[in-house]
Amino acid sequence: MRLLLIEDELDIQSFLRCSLEEAGYKVDVAADGKTAERIAVEGYFDVLVVDLGLPDQDGISLILRLRQLGVKAPVLILSARRSVDDRVRGLEQGGDDYLTKPFALAELLARLRNLIRRNNVPANEATRLRVLDLELDLLRREAIRGGEMLQLTPQEFVLLEYLCRNAGRVVTRSMILDQVWGMRIQPDTNVVDVHIYRLRGKVDGKGLQPLIRTLRGVGYVLKDR
Amino acid sequence: MSSRTGKPGMRSAAWRISLWATLAFACGTMLVFVFLHRFVANDIQRRSDAWLSGEVEVLGDVAQRTPKDALYDRVVGEVAELAGREVPDKIQSENTSNDSVFFLQRGTDGSMKLWVGPGNGEANLQAIRTASIPTGRPMDLEVSGHRTPFRVASIRMSDGSSIYLGLSERDERRVLKNLRLRFFLLWVALVLLGFGIVFFTTRRMLSHVRKITDAASRIGSSDLNTRVPTTLRNDEVAQLALTLNHMLDRIENSMRQLHTITDSLAHDLRSPVTAIRGKLESSLSAASEGEQAEAIVSAIDELDRLTDFLNKSLDVAEAKADALRLNRTAIDMDDLLRVMVDLYEPSMSEKGLHVNYSGNGPVRIVADAALVHRMIANLFDNELKHVPAGCHIEIGLQAEGETAMLRFEDNGPGFAPEIRPHIFERRVKGRGSNGHGLGLAFVEAVVRAHGGVISASNHDGDKGARIDISFPLASNEYVASSPVAASGAN
Numbered sequence: 240m241r242l243l244l245i246e247d248e249l250d251i252q253s254f255l256r257c258s259l260e261e262a263g264y265k266v267d268v269a270a271d272g273k274t275a276e277r278i279a280v281e282g283y284f285d286v287l288v289v290d291l292g293l294p295d296q297d298g299i300s301l302i303l304r305l306r307q308l309g310v311k312a313p314v315l316i317l318s319a320r321r322s323v324d325d326r327v328r329g330l331e332q333g334g335d336d337y338l339t340k341p342f343a344l345a346e347l348l349a350r351l352r353n354l355i356r357r358n359n360v361p362a363n364e365a366t367r368l369r370v371l372d373l374e375l376d377l378l379r380r381e382a383i384r385g386g387e388m389l390q391l392t393p394q395e396f397v398l399l400e401y402l403c404r405n406a407g408r409v410v411t412r413s414m415i416l417d418q419v420w421g422m423r424i425q426p427d428t429n430v431v432d433v434h435i436y437r438l439r440g441k442v443d444g445k446g447l448q449p450l451i452r453t454l455r456g457v458g459y460v461l462k463d464r
Numbered sequence: 465m466s467s468r469t470g471k472p473g474m475r476s477a478a479w480r481i482s483l484w485a486t487l488a489f490a491c492g493t494m495l496v497f498v499f500l501h502r503f504v505a506n507d508i509q510r511r512s513d514a515w516l517s518g519e520v521e522v523l524g525d526v527a528q529r530t531p532k533d534a535l536y537d538r539v540v541g542e543v544a545e546l547a548g549r550e551v552p553d554k555i556q557s558e559n560t561s562n563d564s565v566f567f568l569q570r571g572t573d574g575s576m577k578l579w580v581g582p583g584n585g586e587a588n589l590q591a592i593r594t595a596s597i598p599t600g601r602p603m604d605l606e607v608s609g610h611r612t613p614f615r616v617a618s619i620r621m622s623d624g625s626s627i628y629l630g631l632s633e634r635d636e637r638r639v640l641k642n643l644r645l646r647f648f649l650l651w652v653a654l655v656l657l658g659f660g661i662v663f664f665t666t667r668r669m670l671s672h673v674r675k676i677t678d679a680a681s682r683i684g685s686s687d688l689n690t691r692v693p694t695t696l697r698n699d700e701v702a703q704l705a706l707t708l709n710h711m712l713d714r715i716e717n718s719m720r721q722l723h724t725i726t727d728s729l730a731h732d733l734r735s736p737v738t739a740i741r742g743k744l745e746s747s748l749s750a751a752s753e754g755e756q757a758e759a760i761v762s763a764i765d766e767l768d769r770l771t772d773f774l775n776k777s778l779d780v781a782e783a784k785a786d787a788l789r790l791n792r793t794a795i796d797m798d799d800l801l802r803v804m805v806d807l808y809e810p811s812m813s814e815k816g817l818h819v820n821y822s823g824n825g826p827v828r829i830v831a832d833a834a835l836v837h838r839m840i841a842n843l844f845d846n847e848l849k850h851v852p853a854g855c856h857i858e859i860g861l862q863a864e865g866e867t868a869m870l871r872f873e874d875n876g877p878g879f880a881p882e883i884r885p886h887i888f889e890r891r892v893k894g895r896g897s898n899g900h901g902l903g904l905a906f907v908e909a910v911v912r913a914h915g916g917v918i919s920a921s922n923h924d925g926d927k928g929a930r931i932d933i934s935f936p937l938a939s940n941e942y943v944a945s946s947p948v949a950a951s952g953a954n
Contacts, residue, residue, distance in 0.1 A: 248738075250739035251735065251738050292731060319730065322791070341734060341737045341771055420807050425775075426841050427769065427772065429811060430807055455758075456748055456760060456762075456764040
């Protein structure tokens with residue numbers, strides 16, 4: 240996967256580059272709009288990460304210009320601004336995504352995956368999800384582990400479904416809040432932890448291998464091996 | 465803010481101005497007429513008096529010279545009748561006999577010697593007897609049987625008899641009555657015309673003022689780039705519009721300055737935080753379990769708290785300056801609260817709190833979804849952090865008239881009396897609270913920015929806290945024209 244990172248702050252640029260390469264992306268870097276334009280037109284990229292505050296031009300103008308030049312790759316917008324601009328909303332509706340700084344790396348990776356998947360294969364509408372011995376029937380809203388039906392509330396099922404869809408990958412609390420409850424909020428209480436704790440009590444029964452792991456300071460992961 | 469400026473009707477300034485102007489105009493013209501009327505009436509009086517005095521002298525002369533024989537009555541009578549035909553201001557009446565003039569000669573014994581006029585003159589003689597008319601100066605005489613008085617002049621003859629010449633004031637009065645009637649009609653027409661002109665000109669002028677008011681009230685903090693309408697005329701109203709627009713320019717400018725400051729502050733703080741957080745995360749994945757990992761985890765937590773604090777303080781600062789930028793969409797509060805209760809219920813029951821939400825049906829407001837979400841989350845966090853185990857939390861939502869009423873109630877210890885008056889100020893927090901004291905200040909800021917009202921109180925006997933929030937409801941057109949922001953899952 241080729242990725243073009245357009246970010247002028249060297250600190251952020253270097254750690255993003257390392258983390259993204261670690262995650263398996265082949266990363267090209269541009270520190271200003273002009274360079275970005277040149278690199279983006281010359282090569283093919285699967286996804287672009289664009290910081291809005293570039294030294295020579297506005298990030299959104301750059302994105303619009305790249306679109307004019309025929310660059311079709313989806314864009315993940317990084318913004319340190321406080322309010323989400325209407326133009327960002329426009330891009331979001333056009334299939335791009337945005338993330339406000341500071342962000343968790345796991346969330347950045349998840350959003351990048353979503354963007355690439357959305358752009359390439361049409362979302363595969365499976366009706367069943369299977370992770371190890373856990374099986375979800377998405378139509379009947381039932382979860383079965385080791386042959387036994389789990390007694391889940393509808394909300395717990397949605398949460399488990401989200402974990403299963405991201406099995407093997409880290410999901411952060413804010414990603415869970417965004418995807419399961421549809422809210423970009425930052426509660427200063429442990430609301431998400433309690434949900435996970437309850438879900439874990441039902442999914443990881445006695446004598447079973449624990450599937451839901453907590454990564455302290457980062458989030459949760461549903462083990463897939 | 466929604467201004468209700470419907471039809472102004474009877475209470476409008478245009479109406480009042482024209483009413484007072486018309487009143488002044490009507491009084492003025494009426495006064496002019498009263499003077500005019502008096503002048504005309506006096507003039508008519510003077511003319512008829514002059515005629516009477518002249519005629520009575522002539523008649524006296526004729527009577528003096530005419531020998532008192534059998535023809536006396538006839539000669540004097542003819543002269544008197546001829547004189548009666550030259551009455552001033554005479555209106556030709558239907559019947560040919562002249563009934564507006566009488567001639568009477570009274571003998572020394574008070575009996576009637578000669579009478580020329582309508583009827584037998586007994587009533588006139590009776591009236592003259594009681595009135596005693598001085599020689600030379602004509603005066604009014606009421607005669608029974610006649611509706612209008614007579615103006616009577618007299619002259620004393622050398623033989624002791626008196627000659628009276630009377631002229632009915634009927635014609636004079638008719639002239640004046642005609643004058644009054646015509647003037648009154650003219651006056652009414654003039655007053656109505658004046659009222660109409662004043663009303664329509666002031667209304668036209670004030671309608672422009674009203675347009676300015678409407679436009680100005682529509683300019684909220686969110687759309688400071690619109691301006692009130694201006695005209696090409698250079699009158700006071702146009703000046704008002706220009707001044708308002710200049711003021712709006714200045715407000716917009718300072719607002720932009722404030723946004724620039726908060727934005728660059730946010731940007732300058734977030735960028736290093738992003739870098740630090742990223743590096744911490746990288747080193748966390750490298751570090752194995754143990755003390756080092758623990759330290760990194762807590763550093764990340766602190767950074768997230770710092771970011772949250774930064775966001776909230778900037779939001780609160782902007783809201784206090786009425787400069788919060790809103791991305792309004794229609795939100796169903798009922799839906800949102802159900803999702804929030806669902807999110808918070810496990811944490812609350814874990815802590816031994818009972819939460820109950822009662823709402824009846826959708827309650828739509830037009831608001832910034834992200835801010836409202838964070839505001840409601842803050843209220844729940846607040847309950848979760850400050851209400852002790854075993855307490856009940858009641859959340860109520862209902863639409864009342866044109867407002868959505870949201871209520872958070874608990875039976876915990878309530879707000880401490882020393883902080884209650886300042887509960888919505890920044891950095892005010894209860895004893896034992898380990899927050900940064902921005903939660904309720906943020907809630908208040910969001911409510912205010914959306915034109916809502918918030919109040920905090922304790923129940924009777926200070927048992928339990930209660931927060932009431934009211935938001936203006938979304939108007940029907942708005943709900944129909946915009947999609948409801950999805951607040952549910954996926």
